[in-house]
Amino acid sequence: MIPAPFDYVRADSADAALAALREHGDDAKLLAGGQSLLPLMKLRLATPGVVVDVSRAADLAYVREDGDVLAIGALTRHCDIVSAEVVTAHAPLLAHAASGVGDRQVRHRGTIGGSVAHADPSADLPTALLALDASYVVRGPAGERTITATEFATGFLETVLAPDELLIEIRVPKATGEAWGYQKFTRRAIDWATVAVAVQARGGGTAISLGNMGSTVLRAASAEAALAGGASAADAAQHADDGTEPAADVTASADYRRHLARVLTKRALAAAGRS
Ligand SMILES: Cc1cc2nc3c(=O)[nH]c(=O)nc-3n(C[C@H](O)[C@H](O)[C@H](O)COP(=O)(O)OP(=O)(O)OC[C@H]3O[C@@H](n4cnc5c(N)ncnc54)[C@H](O)[C@@H]3O)c2cc1C
Structure with missing residues (x-):
């Protein structure tokens, strides 16, 4: 249960994370809440040479209204989704699904972006986001692209994300007052x-x-x-x-x-x- 040796890079913004991914290429892995990556590393099922810690990237932790859409930064933690009034008002399904993730400790560390990027088919947030017709904004060397929740996961723990791309925002069409x-x-x-x-x-x-x-x-x-x-x-x-x-x-x-x-x-x- 001890990870293989790795180098540690701290990236406190989206730009710093992208620069680190560019520099270290396929050998790098982003660390958000660490609730899925660290268990995999401890089991040596993941052995990244470089861990890029984005957990303190404050520019990626937000929930805000953008017209008919809720814009949620990828680093927003599960507990903040549970308690955000705009989420309970406009996407209560998402708040409810987040409230059932693991236990309090997991919800205080884990992030919505980590859950989406990890692409575990049993995960709560991706299941709710698919029913909500969410889409995911990804940033990489070629700029930004938006991918629908339907197209994002391609297999078990596999997605359309390239190794040098960062999931930055989850966009949820408001479902205000809908059952x-x-x-x-x-x-x-x-x-x-x-x-x-x-x-x-x-x-x-x-x-x-x-x-x-x-x-x-x-x-x-x-x-x-x-x-x-x-x-x-x-x-x-x-x-x-x-x-x-x-x-x-x-x-x-x-x-x-x-x-x-x-x-x-x-x-x-x-x-x-x-x-
Ligand atoms: C005891 C326990 C119980 C749990 N129970 C549940 C449960 O009931 N339901 C549930 O849904 N989940 C559960 N989880 C998983 C939890 O929700 C995780 O928080 C989540 O799956 C991963 O989020 P994270 O922020 O911890 O990501 P990390 O573990 O840091 O990263 C996961 C993966 O996503 C990548 N990644 C992270 N952020 C980004 C980004 N912005 N852009 C691109 N790639 C990124 C990482 O490189 C890594 O490959 C549980 C976990 C534990 C430890």
Whole structure:
């Protein structure tokens, strides 16, 4: 449980982080809250030669309104998302999902950008952000680009981010006054989701996303289409696992995850007022 040797670079701004990534290339790894990277380093599943510590980059820690969008800096910690009034007012699904991440210590260190960039399919925030139709602003040597939550994760712990790119902002279209639901099934209180389901109503439509039902977070497209076609919530929920390929592991078989996806979708839709 001791990481392999590495060099440490502290980068207290987005520009300093980008400069360090440019200098050290593929050998460098960003450290935000360290709640996912450090366990991987201790297990020597990650062995970066250089750790670029951005945890004190204050220019990347903010939550602000930008017209119809909530703009959230990548270094914003889970606990600050839980308590930010603009988030509870305009994206309560996100605040609720953040409140269920790990325990207090994890929520006080972990960041929204770290959670998104880590791309764990069982993570709470990426599941909620997918249902919220969020997009991610990334900065690199060629400038900035914006990537939708649907396109961002490409596989288990894999994303479209290049090694010299920094996730700087999460943009969440406001869902003020819209119904939502979030269901997370765990074996123990502080665990990652065995399966999670996020539901977000918006302008008459309903988005449903699934955590831990494949190698990335997913939209439950068949269930969404069934709802849009007039199916009841109970009938639509029966399609929640259509097209998914959940893993089997020590917490659940693939079939049990499929069962959970259907049950949790029905419950999340009920919480969002759909019957
Ligand atoms: C005991 C425990 C319980 C947990 N339970 C849960 C849970 O229930 N639900 C849940 O969702 N999560 C859980 N987590 C994970 C937690 O949410 C982490 O905070 C999160 O996954 C990673 O965020 P971080 O800021 O700690 O990132 P780090 O660990 O610092 O980084 C993670 C990865 O993202 C990269 N990265 C970080 N920031 C950026 C950036 N701005 N741009 C580009 N790349 C970046 C890093 O290089 C690294 O590869 C748990 C963690 C622990 C230790």
